[in-house]
Structure formats: C-alpha cells, structure tokens
Amino acid sequence: MSRLSKDAEFAASEAQNREFLVFSLGEEEYAIDILKVQEIRGYENVTRIANTPEFIKGVTNLRGIIVPIVDLRIKFHLDKVEYAGQTVVIVVNVADRVVGIVVDGVSDVMTLTPEQIKPAPEFGVTLSSDFLSGLGSLEDRMLVLVDIDKLLTSEEMALVEGTSA
Amino acid sequence: MDITDFYDTFFEEAEELLADMERHLLEIDLEAPDAEQLNAIFRAAHSIKGGAGTFGFEVLQKTTHLFENLLDHTRRGELSLRRDIVDIFLETKDMLHDQLDAYRNDEEPDQEAFARICQTLQQLAREEIGQELETSGGLPTPPDAASSQTPAPAASSEASGSEQAPDAPPGEQVLVVALLNVGEKDRGLLVEELGQLGEIHDTHGDESCYEITLVTNVSRDDIEAVMCFIVEPEQLQIRAAAHQGASPPPASQPQTNKAHASSPLSPSSQSDKPKAKKPKAGGESSSIRVSVDKVDQIINLVGELIITQSMLDQTVSELEGVSHRGLLNGMSLLQRNARDLQEAVMSVRMVPMDYVFSRYPRLVRDLAGQLGKDVELVTEGESTELDKSLTERIIDPLTHLVRNSLDHGIETPEAREAAGKPRTGRLTLSAQHQGGNILIEVIDDGAGLDRDKLLAKARESGLSVFDSMSDDEVWQLIFAPGFSTAKEVSDVSGRGVGMDVVKRNIQGMGGHVEILSRKGKGTTTRIVLPLTLAILDGMSIKVGSEVFILPLSSVLESLQPSRDDLYAMAGDDVVLKVRDEYLPVVAVHAAFDVEGAKTELNETIAVIVQGEGRRYALLVDDLIGQQQVVVKNLETHYRKVPGVSAATILGDGSVALILDIAGLHRLSRVKKEAQRPQRTFNDFASTLHKEGEPS
Numbered sequence: 099m100s101r102l103s104k105d106a107e108f109a110a111s112e113a114q115n116r117e118f119l120v121f122s123l124g125e126e127e128y129a130i131d132i133l134k135v136q137e138i139r140g141y142e143n144v145t146r147i148a149n150t151p152e153f154i155k156g157v158t159n160l161r162g163i164i165v166p167i168v169d170l171r172i173k174f175h176l177d178k179v180e181y182a183g184q185t186v187v188i189v190v191n192v193a194d195r196v197v198g199i200v201v202d203g204v205s206d207v208m209t210l211t212p213e214q215i216k217p218a219p220e221f222g223v224t225l226s227s228d229f230l231s232g233l234g235s236l237e238d239r240m241l242v243l244v245d246i247d248k249l250l251t252s253e254e255m256a257l258v259e260g261t262s263a
Numbered sequence: 264m265d266i267t268d269f270y271d272t273f274f275e276e277a278e279e280l281l282a283d284m285e286r287h288l289l290e291i292d293l294e295a296p297d298a299e300q301l302n303a304i305f306r307a308a309h310s311i312k313g314g315a316g317t318f319g320f321e322v323l324q325k326t327t328h329l330f331e332n333l334l335d336h337t338r339r340g341e342l343s344l345r346r347d348i349v350d351i352f353l354e355t356k357d358m359l360h361d362q363l364d365a366y367r368n369d370e371e372p373d374q375e376a377f378a379r380i381c382q383t384l385q386q387l388a389r390e391e392i393g394q395e396l397e398t399s400g401g402l403p404t405p406p407d408a409a410s411s412q413t414p415a416p417a418a419s420s421e422a423s424g425s426e427q428a429p430d431a432p433p434g435e436q437v438l439v440v441a442l443l444n445v446g447e448k449d450r451g452l453l454v455e456e457l458g459q460l461g462e463i464h465d466t467h468g469d470e471s472c473y474e475i476t477l478v479t480n481v482s483r484d485d486i487e488a489v490m491c492f493i494v495e496p497e498q499l500q501i502r503a504a505a506h507q508g509a510s511p512p513p514a515s516q517p518q519t520n521k522a523h524a525s526s527p528l529s530p531s532s533q534s535d536k537p538k539a540k541k542p543k544a545g546g547e548s549s550s551i552r553v554s555v556d557k558v559d560q561i562i563n564l565v566g567e568l569i570i571t572q573s574m575l576d577q578t579v580s581e582l583e584g585v586s587h588r589g590l591l592n593g594m595s596l597l598q599r600n601a602r603d604l605q606e607a608v609m610s611v612r613m614v615p616m617d618y619v620f621s622r623y624p625r626l627v628r629d630l631a632g633q634l635g636k637d638v639e640l641v642t643e644g645e646s647t648e649l650d651k652s653l654t655e656r657i658i659d660p661l662t663h664l665v666r667n668s669l670d671h672g673i674e675t676p677e678a679r680e681a682a683g684k685p686r687t688g689r690l691t692l693s694a695q696h697q698g699g700n701i702l703i704e705v706i707d708d709g710a711g712l713d714r715d716k717l718l719a720k721a722r723e724s725g726l727s728v729f730d731s732m733s734d735d736e737v738w739q740l741i742f743a744p745g746f747s748t749a750k751e752v753s754d755v756s757g758r759g760v761g762m763d764v765v766k767r768n769i770q771g772m773g774g775h776v777e778i779l780s781r782k783g784k785g786t787t788t789r790i791v792l793p794l795t796l797a798i799l800d801g802m803s804i805k806v807g808s809e810v811f812i813l814p815l816s817s818v819l820e821s822l823q824p825s826r827d828d829l830y831a832m833a834g835d836d837v838v839l840k841v842r843d844e845y846l847p848v849v850a851v852h853a854a855f856d857v858e859g860a861k862t863e864l865n866e867t868i869a870v871i872v873q874g875e876g877r878r879y880a881l882l883v884d885d886l887i888g889q890q891q892v893v894v895k896n897l898e899t900h901y902r903k904v905p906g907v908s909a910a911t912i913l914g915d916g917s918v919a920l921i922l923d924i925a926g927l928h929r930l931s932r933v934k935k936e937a938q939r940p941q942r943t944f945n946d947f948a949s950t951l952h953k954e955g956e957p958s
Contacts (some may be wrong), residue, residue, distance in 0.1 A: 159917065162563055
C-alpha cells in the first residue's frame with residue numbers, strides 16, 4: 099500500500115514539474131514551456147511583409163509552410179538588435195499555428211518544480227504581466243516565464259486575424 | 264474487433280443510399296414508373312433498415328421498416344404513385360437523414376418527429392392500400408412463396424434480394440453461409456462476427472468457397488447486412504442448410520424462391536436485381552475513400568518536391584554541360600516526372616460538377632411547388648471536373664442564383680402562356696471548361712432583367728446611374744449591396760442581401776460573374792472560375808531587391824512608360840496614358856515601402872493590370888519571367904495582409920508574396936490618404952507639376 103501511494107505521490111510531483119526552454123534576450127533570461135516548441139533553427143531567408151509592425155520580420159518557408167517570424171527583441175524594445183551567428187529562431191506551436199520567434203540565443207532546458215515558480219509581480223509597460231506565467235528562481239538566476247500562447251495571440255502582436263484593430 | 268467499428272462505414276453508406284433514393288424519387292416518372300427505379304428505392308430503404316437493425320438504431324429501423332413496406336406495395340403496383348405521395352416519400356427520406364445525423368452525433372432521434380412520420384405513413388397506407396402496416400421492427404413476412412415455385416437457377420442466388428422469402432419461420436434456422444474468394448484475414452473476421460449472431464456448427468472449404476454452417480434466429484437479411492460491411496455482396500451466398508430436415512427447402516433448391524405469384528412486377532424485379540447491383544458494386548471496388556486531409560498532404564509534399572527539383576535545377580544549370588551530361592539528362596527526366604506527378608496528384612482533388620448539380624433537382628422541385636411555377640431543370644456538363652474545395656464553395660452562390668432565377672426569372676404558368684411561351688419554364692445549369700477556367704452557367708427562359716426598372720430602383724437607392732449606361736453596366740447594378748427590385752420580400756429571395764454576397768464569394772475564389780439578359784427571353788448568369796486554387800500562373804516581378812508574383816490572369820500588358828505619357832493629377836496622383844486611355848498609376852515600392860527601388864520613371868516598367876473591373880498601371884523595376892507557382896495561404900499561420908492574396912515558395916526556397924490586384928489599388932489609396940506629405944514616388948508628381956505638363 100505505502101509503496102503504491104508513494105509511487106502515486108512521486109508521479110504527482112513529477113507531473114507538476116515542468117520543463118522550460120531557456121533563451122536570452124540581451125542580458126535577460128526568459129523561458130517558455132518546452133511543449134510549445136517545435137524546433138530551433140537559424141535566422142535566414144525572411145521575406146519582409148510591408149505595412150506591418152516593425153517586430154514582425156516577415157515570413158519564411160519552413161518545409162513548405164509559410165511561417166511568420168517575430169523578433170521579440172524589437173517587441174521588448176531591446177537596445178541592441180543584430181543578426182549574428184548566435185541569433186536563432188524558436189519555432190513554436192500556439193493556437194494551431196506555427197510562429198517563429200527571434201531571440202539572441204538558446205541556453206538550455208530546465209525543469210522547474212512548482213515551488214520554484216513564483217508569481218509574477220505587476221510591472222512594466224513593455225511586457226504586461228498578463229503574458230507571464232511567473233518567475234522561475236534557480237539559485238542565483240531568475241527566469242522570466244513567458245506565456246507564449248497569450249503573448250502571440252494577443253492583440254498587440256497583430257499576428258492573428260481579427261484581434262488587432 | 265467491435266461492431267461499433269463499422270458505424271462510420273454504415274453512416275457513410277446510408278448517406279449515399281439516401282442520396283440515391285432522393286435522386287430516384289425525383290427522377291421517377293409518375294405516369295409510368297420504371298420498375299427498376301422503384302426497386303432501387305426499395306433496395307436503399309431495405310439496406311438502411313438492415314444496417315440500422317444490426318447496429319441497434321431502433322427508431323431508424325422502425326421508420327425504414329414502415330417506409331420499406333409502403334415501397335414494397337408501390338413496387339408491386341398495389342400503390343400507384345402520385346405527386347403528393349412522392350412528397351411524403353421525400354419527407355420521409357429527409358426524416359431518415361435527420362435520424363441518421365442524430366445517431367451519428369450519439370443522440371436519440373426526435374421522438375415526436377418519429378411518431379409524426381409513422382403516423383403519416385400509416386395514414387397513407389390506410390387510405391391507399393386499405394391496410395395497416397405492421398409496426399414491429401421485425402421482418403417483413405410476406406406469404407411464404409414456398410417450395411412449390413419454380414426453382415430458379417442457383418447462380419442467381421444473390422442473397423441481397425432475398426428479403427421476400429424467409430425460408431424458415433422466424434426462430435431457429437440453420438443457414439449455410441458461403442464465402443466466395445474471401446481472404447483468410449477477412450474470413451476470420453466474418454466467422455467471428457457470425458459467432459456473435461448465432462452458433463457456428465461447422466466450417467469447411469478453401470478460399471474460393473468457404474462454407475460456414477450457422478444455427479441462428481437472426482434473419483438472413485441481417486446477417487447479410489453485417490457481412491456486407493466487409494465483403495462485396497457477390498462474395499456472399501446464404502442459403503438454408505439441408506440439415507436434418509430442420510429447414511423446409513432442400514439444399515438443391517436454395518433461397519431463390521423469389522417469385523410472387525401475386526405480383527405482376529415480380530418477373531422483372533427478379534431479373535433486374537443482379538443487374539442493378541453490379542454497377543454499384545463495381546464502382547466500390549475500383550475506388551477508395553480517402554480523407555481530404557491525406558490528399559492535401561500529398562499535394563503539399565508534391566509541391567515541396569517540385570520546389571526542391573527547381574532548386575536543384577538552378578544549381579545544375581550553372582554546371583558545365585559536357586562533363587555532366589548524365590546529371591543534366593537525369594535532371595530533365597526528373598523535371599518531367601515531377602510535373603507529371605504533380606498533375607496526377609492535382610487531378611485527385613478534382614470532382615465532377617455532378618457533385619454540385621445533383622443537389623438542385625430537389626431544391627427546384629420544392630421551390631417551384633412553393634411558388635406555383637412549373638419548372639423543368641436541365642443540367643449539362645455534369646462530368647466537368649473542378650477542384651473539390653471550389654465545388655464546396657460554389658454551392659452557396661449557385662443556390663442563390665437558382666433561387667433567384669426561380670423567383671424573379673421564370674414567370675408563373677399563366678404569365679408564360681400570355682407571353683406566348685410554354686407553360687413550363689426551363690432552368691439550365693451547365694458547366695464547361697474553357698482554357699484554364701470553368702464556366703458555370705445558370706440559364707432561365709424567364710422574363711429577363713428589366714433595364715428601366717433596374718435604373719429606377721438604382722436611382723431610388725441613391726446609386727449614381729444615367730440612361731446612357733450600357734446594358735452590361737446596368738446588369739452589374741444588381742450586384743450592388745442592398746439592391747433588390749422585388750416588390751415584396753418573399754421567403755425565397757428579394758431581401759437584397761445576396762447578389763452582392765454571390766459576387767464577393769466568387770471573387771474570393773478568384774473568379775467573376777457575368778450577366779447576359781434579354782427582356783422577355785431570359786437571363787444567363789455566367790460564373791467564370793479558375794480550375795484550381797492550388798496552382799497559379801504567375802509573372803514574377805522585381806522591385807528593389809524583393810520579388811513579387813502577379814497573377815498572370817490579371818496582367819494585360821507591360822510597357823516602358825515614357826515621361827510624355829505621364830500626367831500629374833489632383834496633387835499627388837499620376838495617370839498614365841495608354842492608347843487614348845488614362846490609367847491610374849500605382850507604384851509597388853510606394854505601396855509596400857520597398858527600399859532601393861527605381862524611382863526614375865523612364866527606368867521602371869508599367870504593367871497594366873485588371874482586377875475587379877478596375878484597370879490600372881503598376882510600376883515595377885523589372886520583369887523576371889512567367890512561372891507556375893504553388894499557392895500557399897498566408898492566413899494559415901499568419902493573417903491577411905492588405906494588397907497580398909497569398910504567398911508562394913520560389914526556386915531558391917525563399918517566400919514571395921502574390922499580389923492582390925484589387926487589394927493593392929485600395930492599399931495604395933489608403934496609404935496616400937494616410938501620408939499626405941509624400942515620399943519618393945510623389946516627389947515625382949511634384950516634379951511633374953514644376954516642369955509643367957508636357958504637351
């Protein structure tokens with residue numbers, strides 16, 4: 099009996115642990131739910147689309163599907179936006195869509211326990227806390243956990259039909 | 264394997280059967296009903312009943328049972344068909360469809376509707392035949408034709424028709440089920456299924472003929488209904504076993520006692536049966552059902568293959584020819600094969616127009632009845648093929664046009680007679696290929712459009728019209744939003760929403776609508792559509808360093824404009840004079856903010872384009888060439904972009920945007936409004952002003 103319940107307990111805590119992909123934007127570290135990530139690729143061959151917000155870099159061909167590319171660095175008003183060797187595109191699946199986001203680099207995959215995830219405080223205009231699922235504390239590091247679903251389908255991203263003015 | 268696995272198959276088959284039934288009901292000649300058609304209707308009801316019984320869809324089974332009995336009387340000539348009876352039958356068919364839908368959605372069908380339809384059918388039976396129909400969900404038990412009848416040849420022992428003569432009284436019976444040419448795997452399944460229906464006593468035989476002796480109280484029909492989901496009817500023979508004298512008919516004289524001495528129709532019905540079954544069965548075995556998703560996936564992959572192939576082609580073309588001859592030959596072979604493959608795959612998506620047209624006989628019949636008009640529907644070119652996605656989207660606009668023709672076009676019989684026309688109006692639906700397009704026409708021989716009435720109505724609604732407008736322009740008025748000349752709003756049409764929606768839908772599919780009409784003679788509405796949406800003939804152009812695709816169908820010509828032909832107008836607009844015609848000019852680089860584009864007008868190229876009836880000149884840097892491109896939707900993962908209709912992938916793997924000609928014109932207007940103090944392009948306009956207009 100006890101063995102069984104222990105196993106169940108273990109499974110439960112296991113289930114609550116979540117894995118995140120950690121990426122950097124400038125000096126800051128952000129993380130998104132790994133289950134949303136489809137793949138990581140280099141930044142190349144993006145076709146510009148006119149009359150769109152600046153952070154929408156355009157569209158690219160991902161094995162036959164046309165995928166929009168968003169530069170989160172521009173969206174978050176980072177000072178330095180350059181396209182170098184480290185610059186990568188994280189291809190994510192949100193709301194049945196495929197979207198690529200440009201980041202400065204991908205560092206690692208982290209498992210966070212529920213205890214390590216702190217609620218996000220109310221702050222910033224640039225990144226409303228609506229789009230955060232919390233802050234991850236990891237020894238001396240702090241990860242900003244981005245709710246990528248909410249962020250990419252939000253009105254201000256103008257990625258999805260009918261949500262933008 | 265669970266029996267519920269067969270549900271979907273049953274639903275699909277039942278749906279087809281119902282569609283079949285409707286078609287026959289509509290086609291049937293009331294004066295001299297074709298025995299074959301009556302049989303077909305009966306068979307459809309019967310098959311559905313069998314399936315419904317097997318799967319325990321009680322309401323459906325009971326309804327079809329009543330229906331089947333009535334049909335049986337009809338078939339035997341005991342009940343003669345009239346228009347109102349056919350109406351009841353059609354209603355029953357609709358009800359069956361509703362019940363089927365309910366079961367499909369795991370719901371119980373509407374009991375009230377069920378009770379109502381049962382009552383209607385019963386009443387019909389009482390009035391017409393003078394006898395009540397038995398309501399039990401059991402077997403139809405016509406008088407046992409018994410073994411005194413002439414033994415039919417064993418070869419005709421197709422079990423499908425055996426409903427008339429259960430050989431044993433209901434209850435336990437011994438049947439021999441023979442499977443002809445059934446593979447081992449299916450055989451196992453069938454034996455298992457049979458095991459659930461009764462007790463299996465003996466199995467023997469080989470692949471060509473495998474016999475199973477079964478003791479069961481399930482009727483032969485039901486057994487057959489279950490088996491038919493796995494094997495073709497031809498592969499199946501069910502007969503009563505000559506087994507310990509348990510069952511009256513001897514084995515040498517199997518279940519083919521189909522004769523009904525009482526029925527004048529029976530000889531023909533008997534001989535017709537195998538004949539009628541065959542084509543359907545043949546059709547099934549030579550085609551397979553594949554989900555559209557799978558087909559689309561294949562099309563996508565082939566599209567990718569073509570792109571990869573042209574990428575390779577580009578690389579290989581830079582190689583020196585002599586030492587790489589083998590490679591070059593291989594490449595050209597690959598190219599040919601890839602194109603053939605693409606064509607073959609695209610043709611999979613094509614469905615005949617019959618798919619669309621077949622839904623109109625019922626609509627026309629119902630509407631004509633409602634409006635008190637006599638209308639004959641003629642369809643032409645049903646076999647013309649069109650992309651599946653287009654056929655689905657053409658149905659709504661076409662339905663609207665058909666309704667309009669019936670309501671406004673074709674006159675009442677009296678009015679027609681007064682006008683010296685036959686009482687029965689004629690509505691023709693036709694489809695034909697013309698180049699890369701398909702022409703779909705809705706032709707009525709009704710009153711035609713009334714020019715004066717249209718003009719008067721247009722003035723009333725505040726549209727700018729004048730008497731000198733050409734007929735074509737006047738006809739186009741009916742596409743204006745909110746435009747309706749109907750004096751009263753009827754159930755059928757005349758609310759003024761509609762024609763504009765029709766036009767928009769068709770333009771959305773990349774087509775356009777034309778109207779030809781002569782007062783008193785009738786109206787023809789012609790829809791011109793591209794054959795497929797997936798591939799487009801495009802012209803690639805270059806602006807700055809960016810490549811765009813123009814749909815070739817909207818390109819009229821291209822020319823190098825000279826400064827003398829350009830005129831500034833109203834501040835910052837420019838028009839181009841082309842052979843005595845002044846066309847507005849839209850510069851791609853201005854509309855799309857392309858950097859590094861040519862702004863010197865004598866260096867640019869003007870492409871004259873036409874979209875949504877608007878013609879203008881598009882300024883581009885260079886023409887690259889013509890090519891077929893695979894159209895990729897931008898909205899799947901992104902959103903609609905003004906001035907862009909879709910995207911495609913070029914030979915080098917990069918994405919190019921396909922321009923929306925009409926949308927681009929709108930975009931350029933909006934942009935000009937938004938940024939009055941203009942940039943480069945309009946600097947030109949001001950320079951023109953400064954220089955004064957060239958003579």
